[in-house]
Amino acid sequence: MEAVELYRKANKNTESARLLAEIAQKLQEKRAPPLMIKKIYVLAAFEIDSYKQRVFDASMTQITSGGNTADATAKTLNSLITTDINSSADKALSNPWKGAEAIHYYLLCQRQLYQKEYNRAMKTAIRLIEYEKELDTREVYSLIALASYYNKCYKECSKAFVKLERMPNTTKEVREKFESIALALFSRHSPVDAPQVKFPCPKKGCDAQVSEYDTNCQRCGSFYSACIASGQSIVVKEYYTCKTCKHKAMLKELDYLSLKHCPLCHAVVQPQTKS
Incomplete structure (x- = not known):
């Protein structure tokens, strides 16, 4: 140093x-x-x-x-x-910011799981797919499987287990453990997701309906920035942009979490820079 x-x-x-x-x-x-x-x-x-x-x-x-x-x-x-x-x-x-983001959302997801905010944890876990190069892929999909299971989204949980089972360099012993856990889970729960909130794609001219867990629109390709405070996709106009690190957070999440500092870089939240 x-x-x-x-x-x-x-x-x-x-x-x-x-x-x-x-x-x-x-x-x-x-x-x-x-x-x-x-x-x-x-x-x-x-x-x-x-x-x-x-x-x-x-x-x-x-x-x-x-x-x-x-x-x-x-x-x-x-x-x-x-x-x-x-x-x-x-x-x-x-891109050092991407490394910081990866660790930030990784910690955020685990905190949300411990706080039993399973819907939020699943959204953050899915966001981690963007950071497979910065994080351990097995840990990413393990978090997705865990958050999806507790959020009663068993289809998404099943997809995560398939990814874990087919991961390269996975030993036969580890693969069999994943298969055993999956069999135990899905013999009790059908691989069907709980009802999801849908909303119109915010891009002008696109009439697609997107899920609350989507990070982009499959029709028009629009990418939804992540809320640095909650891990959710930002699909509203009321958000705050940190003057220091330029990352975004929804205003309602800053209020909900009573945040006075940027969750990523810890700069003081300045009201005049709210969008």
Whole structure:
């Protein structure tokens, strides 16, 4: 961590971000406390954001007063795109925010399960499918199976068990255990989901009905951002965007959970930035 601080003082944000991301990845391999790993990923992400801001500011300074707004915008965007490409070429710098999000939703899902908020836990568990590269795939589908079972969505639970049974590198012994558990569960419960809330896709011109558990519309392809406070898909206009990390949370969830700080980066919630 001393090396990280030295790089930060020297304004070498990409180097400090790389070290932080590597530390986080190594801690994940060693099964260190997830909350600690999440905080390190957030620090790495802040370093990348600082680097991008410096590139942005430098680009704006270089633009002469004779250039028009379109030229200035084009040059700035080109600089930022180049920065993104250069950063993504290094695996450790690809997207630290995604690593932080993965751990955040992983912890959130387990907390919701312990609090017996099974409907919320299932929504968060399904969101974890987006983070199979950042998390252990077996843990992701185990959480989906567990949350779906307690939420009485046995079809979704069955699908999760099929995924677990067919997972590569699964030993015969482990596969037989999954099969035994599945047989015990589905001999008592038919693989049918409990009734789900449906709502119209919020995209203009799309008349599809989507489930409360969907993270995207299968008809128009619209992707629904996750609420950082609850793990649910955001399909309403009343949401808050964190000024620091730019992640979103539904206002009703901030009120319901009485949150005064961003659940991801812990910045103070600022009412003037509510959307």
